[in-house]
Amino acid sequence: MSTIPQSDELLAKGLLRWFEDLSDRGIFTTDQSLTVRSWNPWLEAHTGIPAGQAVGKPLLELYPSLSNRRLDSYYRNALAGEVHVLSERFHKFLLPIGRNVPSLGTIEMAQSARIAPLSVDGDVVGTITVIEDVTERVVSERELRNQIAASERARSIAEEASRLKDDFLATLSHEIRTPLNAVLGWARILRTQPRLKSRTRGLEVIERNAASQLRLVEDLLDMARVMSGKLRLDLKTLQIEDVVQAAIDVVTPAAAAKNIEISASFDKGRPAVNADPDRLQQAIWNLMANAVKFTEPGGRVDVQLSKVGSTVELIVRDTGQGISREFLPYLFDRFRQADASASRRHGGLGLGLALVRQIVELHGGSIEAESAGVDRGSTFFLRLPVASSKLEPKGVDARRSSLVTLKGVALLVVDDNDDGREMLVTALRQYGAKVKSVATAREALDVLLESHFAADVLISDVGMPNTDGYEFIRQIRANAVTRDIPAIAVTAYANPEDRIQAVVAGYQAHLAKPVDPSVIAASVASLVGTKPTLR
């Protein structure tokens, strides 16, 4: 039977052919002179070189790049008996073969290879090379690595944000406590020594510190509004020069106290912008206040306003302590402060410039800072688009018409906090109102229903023990006698949601603490239908 192989050698040949044909790897052999002796179908398919062309050719002629890449030594070592592993990471590939990968197009096939001696009875007669295509593995490993790197980055960003918030909380506590110390200290002094000569001075300190704390809380709330997208702009067409001048006026006393000269130059064309005057002033005031705060006595602050094409550019340049190159990129980030240490020289929350940027960006503008480095001054560039059309001015601000009289108006004040209640009563009486006050919702209902106090307007705190302001107003609205009495909620909860909740519960108006007595008076006046009249 001639079809059956007659020797081991023939059997081995048949076996090798079978492996070569079926393998999903490239397999070729050479003899001792490194002439190719076999070239399997995988190699034909991937290199495009048919076995007929490869077999009989010297390997290093078929692939001259093997010598250029010094891989020929691997073959010489193989002839001396050594096996070599060629990892993809170190060699990329053995034979240059193009491979099509979805999403990447044609790339060099990534290969892992083994080069080994072919021995017969202990004598090396040639070499065998096995090539594995690891392109897909390499691509997926790269993706995995990228994902891991991306999640590491995300984690470190989150950790950084959390650390900044911790720093911020520490700063916040400090900043809130500092003015409170002064307020409390002076309040105690004034209570124990009523006839003290420096009484006025003490009251000034209390007022100034309370005002600074209010400013701080307002910054915080503004930031919260910006972050939740709730900061709304009330846009008007206005001359930016007026806003800048107003901001300069505000910081002038502080500058004068430090002997800092402020100089201003304005564009002759008086460019107009569409802006929320209060917000824009807040932003510009912040820039000016920073310039003065961080400039040493005897320095200067230059303010320059000019129209550049369709942009208004405000430049605030100071000769102050400057900004380090490292901190500059983070200048407008929330909670960032160049010096967050406890021993820092300047107070503040690190919210100012973040707010400035948010406000400016809400106006469609931009802000940038430049500094040649520490102690070399800083320059801020605030740019806003020039107004292309004029906006109709809105109605008069309630606060402007606050000089009212409440003569003959009966008010019931409900507040569990004795000081707050007393302040309200005193203030409202000054407007001529007849004011009754109670500490709880229960007492309020008694006064209204049992004592038949005919209140024209109710003014109630929201956060009260037992029955809170929301529950109180629901009871008022549920009772036929009291149902129609207008009511104002006065609360420390100053978010827009709180405002909505108060109105939903049954209040006509919602005012945030601390309230300016003139604002509450104006609100009462509008509720009783009293035309605000000049006193």
Added chain:
Amino acid sequence: MKLTAVQEDALIELLNIGFGRAASSLSQLTGHRVLLEVPHVTIHPIDEVTASLERVILTDVASVHQIFSGAVSGDALLILDQAGASMLKELLTNEPALPLSIDASAREVITEIGNILLNACLGTFGNLLKVQVSFSVPQLSLESLAAILESLRVNQEGVKYALVVHAGFKLRDTEVRGFLVIVLSVASLDRLIRAVEDWEQRVP
């Protein structure tokens, strides 16, 4: 069986020549300056190798195993603890290693490193003994040290000894330590040590 100080010195010197060749291949491949040194060589009966290495390596290891045959035959292994293997891969490839069990590229890199070292070491011995040794294709495995050494012990005829070569890779200010374990028959080991002594006497 114990090496004399003279024998150990001569073996270390010889191995360092071979490792110099391996280090220069690694430096060329990776573009980093890699130094390899052999501070220490010991000989143990195969049954005691586990105990002696476990004093140094407690965790799971990555091992690269090559069988060699010819006039001298036996098993050669590079053994690294897995953290060391990952570190070596990171240092040599500039990319973070994932756990070896899921990082096929890292396993392959370690296999090639093992291959280079074992070739250098056995090539040196082959030259010394003037015999040609042929090698099997290296295999990497991730197992406990005990499991690896146990697989060497079974199916071995006669008393076997292991030459344990302590190896230190130094690159980029970091050192990664590992071991080469070469398992030989008593006769092969005797021939080797005698050849080393001859070599030592020939070298001025």
